[in-house]
Each structure stands twice: as C-alpha cells, then as structure tokens.
Amino acid sequence: QVQLVESGGGLVQAGGSLGLSCAASGRTFSTYTMGWFRQAPGKEREFVVALNWNGDRTIYADSVRGRFTISRGNDKNTVYLQMNRLKPEDTAVYYCAAGLSVATPRHTAYNYWGQGTQVTVSS
Numbered sequence: 001q002v003q004l005v006e007s008g009g010g011l012v013q014a015g016g017s018l019g020l021s022c023a024a025s026g027r028t029f030s031t032y033t034m035g036w037f038r039q040a041p042g043k044e045r046e047f048v049v050a051l052n053w054n055g056d057r058t059i060y061a062d063s064v065r066g067r068f069t070i071s072r073g074n075d076k077n078t079v080y081l082q083m084n085r086l087k088p089e090d091t092a093v094y095y096c097a098a099g100l101s102v103a104t105p106r107h108t109a110y111n112y113w114g115q116g117t118q119v120t121v122s123s
Helices: none
Strands: 003-007 010-013 018-025 033-039 046-051 058-060 068-072 078-083 092-099 117-122
Touching: 003 092, 018 033, 018 092, 018 117, 033 068, 033 078, 046 068, 046 078, 058 068
Parallel strands: 010 117
Antiparallel strands: 003 018, 018 078, 033 046, 033 092, 046 058, 068 078, 092 117
C-alpha cells in the first residue's frame, strides 16, 4: 500500500515560518520526483514546488520562490517543505505528491498524493 503522509501544518502569523514533512511508504521513492501543491478554499489546486528524483532540478512557483525551500531526506522517502515569510495568501491545504516524470508543475504527472495538511496564516 503506497502512502504519502503529510505533517507539520498549523496556524502561524504572517511573517512566520512553518515546516512540512511528507513521509512516503509502500515502495522506494528514490527514483520519484517529489512535489508540493496547495489548494485554498474555493480555488483550484496549484503547484508550489517540485524536486527531481536525483536532486538536479528544482522548480518553484513564482509566488513562493525565495521564501519556500524543498529538500529531501537521506532515505529519499521523506521530503520537506520549509516555508518562511509566510503570507495570508499562503493559507491552503498542502499536498505532497510523487511521480516518475522530471520535476514539473503539471499535477497530472504525479501518480501518488497525500491527504493534505492545513496551513493557516493569520494577518
């Protein structure tokens, strides 16, 4: 059973920081590209960041570049999202995703998805 489980969401004030984790299990994800997406109430799911399986390519949405950082654990089955200088517009449910393509913002390229973790940024 393949599972992606996000953790670390919560409530934070604008300007603050929060770190998310995504633990993958059920198979080896060392050859998978890992990504983060988010969905705010009433909006479509949007791309946040993706990291190639071998770490040689990272792409960020313009809205988070310079504030968010994706990284991968040594076991390759854990991915992290460090979010700094958070803004109220970052409020959303954040989803972890895994896929076999190169890092891409296209959500259809990801085969596995977590259940999401809520991030709320107060003004």
